[in-house]
Amino acid sequence: MAAKVSIRTRLIASYIIVTVLSLGVLGVMFSSMLSDYFFTQQEKSLVSRGQAVAEIVTDVVQGRPLTLQARMVLENLSDFLQAQVWLIDRSGLVVATSSGAMEWEGLRLDAREFAEVMNGTVVTRRGRSGQFKTPMVTVAVPITMGNQVLGALFMYTPVSAVRQTVDQVQNLVFIASLFALVVSNLAGVGLSRSITGPLRAMTDLAQEMARGVFGRRVPVDTKDELGELGEAINLLAENLERSLADLQEERDKFQSIVSGIDEGVIAASKDSQLLWINSQARELLRVGHIPLDKLKLGDFPVPLVDLVRKVSTTGQVEVLDISPFPMVVLRAYGSPIRRREETVGSVILLQDVSEARRLENMRRDFLANVTHELRTPLTSIRGFVEPLLDGTVTDEKTKERYLAIVRDEAVRLSRLIDDILDLAKLESGSMSINFDLLDVRELVQRVQNVFAPQAAKQGIELRSEVISAQEGEEILVLGDSDRLQQVLTNFVDNALRHTEPGGAITISVEASETRVIVKVSDTGSGIDPEELPYVWERFYKADKSREKGKKGTGLGLAISRGIIENHGGEVFATSKPGEGATFGFVLARTGM
Ligand SMILES: Nc1ncnc2c1ncn2[C@@H]1O[C@H](COP(=O)(O)OP(=O)(O)OP(=O)(O)O)[C@@H](O)[C@H]1O
Ligand SMILES: [Mg+2]
Numbered sequence: 309m310a311a312k313v314s315i316r317t318r319l320i321a322s323y324i325i326v327t328v329l330s331l332g333v334l335g336v337m338f339s340s341m342l343s344d345y346f347f348t349q350q351e352k353s354l355v356s357r358g359q360a361v362a363e364i365v366t367d368v369v370q371g372r373p374l375t376l377q378a379r380m381v382l383e384n385l386s387d388f389l390q391a392q393v394w395l396i397d398r399s400g401l402v403v404a405t406s407s408g409a410m411e412w413e414g415l416r417l418d419a420r421e422f423a424e425v426m427n428g429t430v431v432t433r434r435g436r437s438g439q440f441k442t443p444m445v446t447v448a449v450p451i452t453m454g455n456q457v458l459g460a461l462f463m464y465t466p467v468s469a470v471r472q473t474v475d476q477v478q479n480l481v482f483i484a485s486l487f488a489l490v491v492s493n494l495a496g497v498g499l500s501r502s503i504t505g506p507l508r509a510m511t512d513l514a515q516e517m518a519r520g521v522f523g524r525r526v527p528v529d530t531k532d533e534l535g536e537l538g539e540a541i542n543l544l545a546e547n548l549e550r551s552l553a554d555l556q557e558e559r560d561k562f563q564s565i566v567s568g569i570d571e572g573v574i575a576a577s578k579d580s581q582l583l584w585i586n587s588q589a590r591e592l593l594r595v596g597h598i599p600l601d602k603l604k605l606g607d608f609p610v611p612l613v614d615l616v617r618k619v620s621t622t623g624q625v626e627v628l629d630i631s632p633f634p635m636v637v638l639r640a641y642g643s644p645i646r647r648r649e650e651t652v653g654s655v656i657l658l659q660d661v662s663e664a665r666r667l668e669n670m671r672r673d674f675l676a677n678v679t680h681e682l683r684t685p686l687t688s689i690r691g692f693v694e695p696l697l698d699g700t701v702t703d704e705k706t707k708e709r710y711l712a713i714v715r716d717e718a719v720r721l722s723r724l725i726d727d728i729l730d731l732a733k734l735e736s737g738s739m740s741i742n743f744d745l746l747d748v749r750e751l752v753q754r755v756q757n758v759f760a761p762q763a764a765k766q767g768i769e770l771r772s773e774v775i776s777a778q779e780g781e782e783i784l785v786l787g788d789s790d791r792l793q794q795v796l797t798n799f800v801d802n803a804l805r806h807t808e809p810g811g812a813i814t815i816s817v818e819a820s821e822t823r824v825i826v827k828v829s830d831t832g833s834g835i836d837p838e839e840l841p842y843v844w845e846r847f848y849k850a851d852k853s854r855e856k857g858k859k860g861t862g863l864g865l866a867i868s869r870g871i872i873e874n875h876g877g878e879v880f881a882t883s884k885p886g887e888g889a890t891f892g893f894v895l896a897r898t899g900m
Pocket of ligand 2: 801864865
């Protein structure tokens with residue numbers, strides 16, 4: 309892994325390296341050029357002055373003593389150039405020197421040192437020279453007369469003198485370089501900051517976006533590449549923010565659509581992971597109590613899990629009815645989820661078809677029941693008519709009994725047919741109801757009067773009571789007196805049939821300002837709470853053996869409910885098994 313070195317550090321480092329290198333190279337080149345220049349300059353001035361002097365001092369080398377004027381020139385020259393000046397004759401003998409170098413007079417130079425100059429050329433040399441211990445700049449100028457070289461003028465300057473000047477200049481260069489280095493590096497730091505600052509801000513923004521925060525923007529204050537990058541990042545943030553908001557909106561829309569539909573929806577991945585479930589599905593499958601994040605496919609009924617697997621593996625649409633709970637039937641439509649031709653999971657649509665299923669069963673039962681109920685009296689009639697016809701029965705009394713049975717069965721048959729017709733009319737809404745203002749007290753009284761003899765015969769007490777704000781006032785409702793009597797008759801008839809001798813039946817009326825409740829309570833066998841909701845359905849008989857309740861067809865309560873609902877009212881039933889049952893209805897009260 310690459311070591312973490314920030315761009316800023318790298319920029320500054322490269323700045324320093326470049327400036328140090330270039331200043332170093334420049335410095336070295338410059339100082340070498342400089343020292344070269346100084347030495348050459350010194351040599352040049354030595355040569356030119358020497359040549360000028362050489363013309364004046366020809367006397368000396370010719371053996372004559374130096375004139376005062378010539379000596380002055382020599383001294384001046386020595387002072388001016390800070391050099392020792394020696395005059396040498398053809399044989400290499402030092403014949404005269406500048407004042408500071410008198411000790412050298414009379415010395416004879418080595419032939420190698422003056423051979424060249426005696427040829428008439430100017431000689432310049434740098435470095436050690438025979439007589440001196442320190443390095444010298446040596447310039448030798450020939451002294452000529454016509455074409456003849458008479459002697460030479462040797463001038464010596466210690467290298468150190470020049471070197472000192474060079475050193476001073478070099479120091480200056482060095483300080484200037486140092487200054488340049490500091491200044492340029494400061495500029496480098498500033499520049500790198502101007503680059504890394506915006507980069508830092510952009511990095512922060514990008515990290516924030518990665519965390520899902522899009523509200524921030526980077527400041528763009530330059531028009532360069534960094535500025536462009538900043539603008540691009542801002543644009544990116546804006547677009548991302550917008551796209552995300554769009555996505556969110558789409559998701560919300562989808563969510564509200566899916567949660568808005570009545571069907572349950574479940575989505576699962578191919579590896580049986582629950583991906584999504586709407587609240588309806590949770591309700592239908594009764595898993596609402598399990599927190600969403602804890603919910604697994606395994607919490608669902610086995611047939612449903614199998615369906616999910618099957619659809620995911622085959623990629624085929626499947627429909628299945630499952631009954632996860634008693635009396636509940638769910639129709640599950642399973643469709644594969646495809647992504648690029650591949651099945652990646654399945655969606656299950658759950659529809660509660662319990663009610664439809666129940667209605668369908670009821671319709672089927674109804675037909676079977678009607679057929680059965682019609683056949684029973686007919687069989688009975690045939691059974692009693694045949695012996696009468698073929699003369700097997702001769703006895704008048706028996707004949708009479710048989711005929712009475714046939715008549716009763718015929719009556720029962722016609723009652724059954726009337727009931728079925730009534731029911732059909734009630735359900736199609738074509739039952740004619742003659743609305744009239746009627747007094748409920750009167751109605752109750754009438755029914756009580758009708759059943760009084762039968763109750764007395766069965767040893768059952770039949771009573772009525774009225775609970776009302778005002779004693780004796782009329783309790784009026786708008787309704788069909790005959791139809792309402794039919795309802796009450798059925799209630800009392802049922803009560804009489806399910807109450808043992810010694811029991812009691814109470815018909816009560818409760819009137820409030822706006823409503824009238826009429827109910828028939830008995831102290832009979834009562835009805836199982838589980839069966840209570842179904843007593844209102846046609847052909848429903850709580851006691852399943854049809855023989856036992858021979859008289860009943862199971863249509864009475866269904867017709868009663870139809871009548872009350874056609875009156876805009878409501879029926880109800882309550883019961884405590886073994887203690888009795890109460891059946892009743894509520895109607896709107898009409899004012900006087
Ligand atoms: N007071 C009651 N006590 C106990 N069970 C009752 C009572 N009233 C009704 N039931 C039950 O409800 C069933 C349906 O009653 P419903 O009046 O519809 O039919 P039915 O009396 O059997 O026949 P129908 O009234 O057509 O002659 C009855 O078979 C009975 O099992
Ligand atoms: Mg009945």
